[in-house]
Amino acid sequence: MIKNDKKTLLIHRRSTGEIVDNFGKRYKNKIYFDSETFEEVNPDKEIEGGIKNKILLTKSRGRIFRPCPGTSKDYLCCNYWVLNQSLNCPFNCSYCILQYYLNNPYLTVHTDTEDMIGQVKEQIEREPDRFFRVGTGELADSLALNEEGHFSEPLIRFAAQTPSMLLELKTKSNHIDSLTELEHGGRTVLAWSINTPFIISTEEHGTASLEQRLQAVQKAVKAGYKLAFHFDPIIDYPGCEKDYDETISKLFEAADPSLISWISMGSLRFPSDMKEKILNRFPDTILTVSEMIRGTDGKMRYFKSLRIKLYKSVVSSIQKYGGNDLFLYFCMEDHEVWQHVLGRAPESNEELDYWFARHLYHYFPGLLKKKPKIAAYQNSVTPRHRDQL
Amino acid sequence: MNYKMIPLDSININDTSYQYQHKFTDPERFRSAMKKCSITDPVYLHAKENTLMILDGFARINAIREIHRTNNHSLIPAFVLTDFELTYEIHLSIIIKQDLQSPLTFSEKVTAFNLLKREFEHINPVSILQDLGLPATKEYASVYNSLENASANWLSFLSRHRVPGRRVKTIVQSANLAILEPLLSLDYGINKLEQAIVMLTESAKRENISIESLIHLFLPQQNVDIQPDVFFNKLFQYRYPRIYSYQKKINQHLQEIQIPQHVQIILDKDGEAPGIQLLFHIQKDSDITDSENWLEQNGSKIRSLLKERLTL
Numbered sequence: 001m002i003k004n005d006k007k008t009l010l011i012h013r014r015s016t017g018e019i020v021d022n023f024g025k026r027y028k029n030k031i032y033f034d035s036e037t038f039e040e041v042n043p044d045k046e047i048e049g050g051i052k053n054k055i056l057l058t059k060s061r062g063r064i065f066r067p068c069p070g071t072s073k074d075y076l077c078c079n080y081w082v083l084n085q086s087l088n089c090p091f092n093c094s095y096c097i098l099q100y101y102l103n104n105p106y107l108t109v110h111t112d113t114e115d116m117i118g119q120v121k122e123q124i125e126r127e128p129d130r131f132f133r134v135g136t137g138e139l140a141d142s143l144a145l146n147e148e149g150h151f152s153e154p155l156i157r158f159a160a161q162t163p164s165m166l167l168e169l170k171t172k173s174n175h176i177d178s179l180t181e182l183e184h185g186g187r188t189v190l191a192w193s194i195n196t197p198f199i200i201s202t203e204e205h206g207t208a209s210l211e212q213r214l215q216a217v218q219k220a221v222k223a224g225y226k227l228a229f230h231f232d233p234i235i236d237y238p239g240c241e242k243d244y245d246e247t248i249s250k251l252f253e254a255a256d257p258s259l260i261s262w263i264s265m266g267s268l269r270f271p272s273d274m275k276e277k278i279l280n281r282f283p284d285t286i287l288t289v290s291e292m293i294r295g296t297d298g299k300m301r302y303f304k305s306l307r308i309k310l311y312k313s314v315v316s317s318i319q320k321y322g323g324n325d326l327f328l329y330f331c332m333e334d335h336e337v338w339q340h341v342l343g344r345a346p347e348s349n350e351e352l353d354y355w356f357a358r359h360l361y362h363y364f365p366g367l368l369k370k371k372p373k374i375a376a377y378q379n380s381v382t383p384r385h386r387d388q389l
Numbered sequence: 390m391n392y393k394m395i396p397l398d399s400i401n402i403n404d405t406s407y408q409y410q411h412k413f414t415d416p417e418r419f420r421s422a423m424k425k426c427s428i429t430d431p432v433y434l435h436a437k438e439n440t441l442m443i444l445d446g447f448a449r450i451n452a453i454r455e456i457h458r459t460n461n462h463s464l465i466p467a468f469v470l471t472d473f474e475l476t477y478e479i480h481l482s483i484i485i486k487q488d489l490q491s492p493l494t495f496s497e498k499v500t501a502f503n504l505l506k507r508e509f510e511h512i513n514p515v516s517i518l519q520d521l522g523l524p525a526t527k528e529y530a531s532v533y534n535s536l537e538n539a540s541a542n543w544l545s546f547l548s549r550h551r552v553p554g555r556r557v558k559t560i561v562q563s564a565n566l567a568i569l570e571p572l573l574s575l576d577y578g579i580n581k582l583e584q585a586i587v588m589l590t591e592s593a594k595r596e597n598i599s600i601e602s603l604i605h606l607f608l609p610q611q612n613v614d615i616q617p618d619v620f621f622n623k624l625f626q627y628r629y630p631r632i633y634s635y636q637k638k639i640n641q642h643l644q645e646i647q648i649p650q651h652v653q654i655i656l657d658k659d660g661e662a663p664g665i666q667l668l669f670h671i672q673k674d675s676d677i678t679d680s681e682n683w684l685e686q687n688g689s690k691i692r693s694l695l696k697e698r699l700t701l
Contacts, residue, residue, distance in 0.1 A: 280558075280562075288591060290595075291628075291629050294661070296662045296663070304661060305700065
């Protein structure tokens with residue numbers, strides 16, 4: 001039986017190498033296991049408080065480099081690629097879907113970096129004419145555990161040598177000290193999920209404060225990394241527009257707009273059956289107070305008119321403090337919202353993907369070796385989304 | 390454990406510490422049966438500090454006392470347990486035996502849970518829940534604990550609605566049951582009651598006022614008959630003003646459009662699925678002409694409906 005209260009590494013016996021060694025130096029308690037299923041590793045069905053003290057080091061299974069699963073044809077997805085190098089997150093954001101739906105409850109880091117990189121290489125070779133944006137932050141916080149295992153470093157080194165991709169490491173932490181001395185070649189984007197101090201303190205439990213995140217941004221700027229920011233989820237509460245404005249003002253005191261690759265926006269959304277789970281775990285949350293409506297993807301979200309109002313306010317602040325040249329986009333919004341807020345809307349996910357490449361080509365001269373062509377994105381050989389896979 | 394014939398008047402009937410069954414059965418019928426057969430199945434008593442406390446058999450002992458009002462020296466069969474003999478396992482088995490004979494209601498099980506928890510502090514409450522066949526987690530232990538002082542109205546309501554799990558949890562975690570008690574007068578089922586309570590809780594949080602004052606707002610005079618549907622609709626309107634007003638407008642638009650039998654208008658009133666679907670059931674030639682005419686006559690109204698959907 002595994003003790004709940006001790007920080008412990010659970011290491012699959014077949015997992016070896018740099019990442020296992022790095023974590024091994026930080027943890028006294030180690031348990032080695034051979035089993036293939038997580039139920040065997042966790043026969044006592046430990047409660048979450050205990051699980052968040054455990055880090056499972058194991059080899060990945062199957063394809064872990066995949067297109068981001070945009071789940072609805074009515075909302076535009078940017079055709080991002082995700083590398084699930086780690087799963088789960090030590091933080092406790094009340095709105096986070098990970099804590100409700102992942103089958104494996106452990107903080108998991110996949111140790112077979114070479115195999116993972118192999119999957120990325122293979123995909124890039126299949127589509128040599130397109131530019132890939134690759135992130136590790138879809139099913140995990142990319143950097144929350146990085147200072148303990150340094151597992152992002154091999155990916156940064158790989159990205160530095162790969163001209164047709166940008167690696168994005170997305171976080172709510174300030175754990176970037178070990179990355180500042182790395183040779184990243186300008187091909188890694190350090191990205192922060194940004195919210196107002198009120199939301200960070202009331203809903204993003206255990207994460208770095210806004211000040212800490214912005215101090216980390218300044219370190220990233222000094223180290224020459226490209227930056228990205230994600231205002232997602234934007235949450236409605238009394239006084240939120242003023243708070244977002246102040247937050248964005250502070251953000252641009254720390255971040256040089258010329259280094260910002262993109263800024264995304266998304267409003268609060270969650271599957272309808274998650275509401276009860278949120279309330280059970282976080283009875284004081286403000287998430288469930290606002291009136292919401294079911295979207296075509298089955299997720300609850302704010303009314304479109306409210307979303308448009310919130311987005312317009314955030315965009316206005318971004319442009320006020322950061323200028324008009326930044327690349328702004330929405331995560332899972334429909335054409336109408338795009339059109340109302342930004343005055344333009346891509347025809348399709350593929351076109352949006354192309355828009356990214358076109359922006360990066362112009363904004364960071366030399367980043368893309370050749371001028372992107374829309375055909376490379378429209379005629380992709382790889383099905384992008386869940387309904388096509 | 391001794392089997393004895395015990396005089397009725399030596400039993401302490403005033404101490405109900407061990408009582409977990411509620412008197413919701415027909416007492417008259419019960420008394421009549423007891424009059425015919427008396428007590429055949431032994432009751433269980435606990436010999437504690439020179440008194441005999443009832444462990445099991447409250448209803449029977451009370452009934453037989455009423456029948457033999459003039460002669461309380463009558464003897465009844467009983468198993469008598471000492472402190473030493475009354476272990477957790479024995480007490481549990483008495484409760485389970487009762488449950489097997491006549492299934493305990495949910496609130497009786499909850500009372501039994503709280504009784505066992507109080508009497509046997511060394512036993513893990515989650516194990517007690519498991520033993521009683523109730524959802525066995527720490528969270529539920531806490532939920533059922535807070536039902537310990539629930540009023541008879543609540544216990545009666547919860548017994549009538551066989552839902553020991555999720556909904557009771559939501560209700561208990563929303564607010565103090567005493568504050569919510571006026572809602573029981575609306576005679577809702579558990580689903581609707583839960584929905585009403587969730588709406589009240591969320592509205593109170595949004596408006597930063599107490600649930601009690603909200604209940605007072607919507608149920609101002611408890612003596613006046615409030616139509617349950619009217620209350621629910623008012624509450625819905627208060628909690629979801631946008632959806633309420635949107636749905637009202639959509640319904641108005643639909644009423645303005647004269648929809649013939651062979652036409653169906655399909656739209657998502659609760660969500661933001663775009664557009665409106667018109668379904669024409671064509672069975673004969675004239676249906677085509679009728680449909681064309683109908684569409685021509687109602688085109689502007691359908692456009693208004695579409696425009697309303699876009700304001701969502």
